[in-house]
Amino acid sequence: MQTIDLRSDFLAHPSDAMYAAAQAARDSRCFGLREDPWQRGLEARAAEMLAMEDALVFPTCSMANTTALLLAAEPGSRVLTQPDAHVLVSEAGAGAALGGLVLTPVGGVEPEPELAAMPPLAAWSTALAAGHDAQRPAVRLCVLENTHNRSGGIPLPPEYVDAVTASARAHGVRLHLDGARLFNAAQALGLPLARLTRGFDTVSLSLNKSLGAPIAAVLAGSRVLIERALVIRQRLGGGIRPTGPASAATLAALDDLGHFAQVQDLAGRLAAGLDRCAALDVLPVALRTNIVIARVRAPESASRMITRLAAKGLLAIALDEQRIRFVVYRGIDAAQIERAIAIAGALGPAS
Helix, strand or coil: CCCEECCCHHHCCCCHHHHHHHHHCCCCCCCCCCCCHHHHHHHHHHHHHCCCCEEEEECCHHHHHHHHHHHHCCCCCEEEECCCCHHHHCCCCHHHHHHCCEEEECCCCCCCHHHHHCCCHHHHHHHHHCCCCCCCCCEEEEEEECCEHHHCCECCCHHHHHHHHHHHHHCCCEEEEEECCHHHHHHHHCCCHHHHCCCCCEEEEECCCCCCCCCCEEEEECHHHHHHHHHHHHHCCCCCCCCHHHHHHHHHHHCCCCHHHHHHHHHHHHHHHHHCCCCEEECCCCCCCCEEEEEECCCCCHHHHHHHHHHCCEECEECCCCEEEEECCCCCCHHHHHHHHHHHHHHCCCC
């Protein structure tokens, strides 16, 4: 039987319309870093959707995040973010290695996923109010990740985000939104993307996750910031060319966003089914997006469990020795979800 791959939503299948758009732009070859008309159209469309002045395409969302950090904070300064945020745990320490930045989780490392996604507002206020001197680094940037990947794809309520951004502004601190899965947050909350980007200086947005787009990401912000981002992107080796066919396909993907509701419904069905499995406990979330995280029951470990699942045709990833992540995306159907549940249910706990 065909393997069901739920390791990540960047495995999403491109649509027929995306292939057709890429074919139509196949002869587009431009030399300049922002010369291609399809790329300019994509950047303008993304900026409009995110309510920003300008946007720039990137080969990865991690590079877009790194660029945002380098734009906002000088070496030796502090960057505040949520515990287990992508910029802390999944970007190879780029902010520290390339920018000399001190990335600090607000409130420390939280064991409860919901608290990791949304540290108490008082913790943000305390961290922002901390003074700096010759021995202590100043806070220059706050980064919020929406949805919060390692908390089970939790979308951040706009009221919470508004409170954090207001507190940062009051202390003269800049703000970046890691919106890698912002489409999923918008679907779950029933809000437009622009409502979720309010108050931020820069926003990164993945376009490959769930959309299956060949342009992986954009970084959006003011025209001045994006002009500076173009230089930083080039320093990081991100000046991709040609961009015409890939940009055309990605533009077509932005015309077809109706699948997010179905994907998140399937994720809910997966969560309910996995929670009935003898070896797993699904982490509850107030609003389900496309990520399901389950804790394995002793004496099983996550690393052993994903090996056993893979042998039966179901792929997932271990976040640590207790938690497994499953991600649903366009191209996964209801029959595959039911088979995934059956595979996990048939294994049972390890002996």
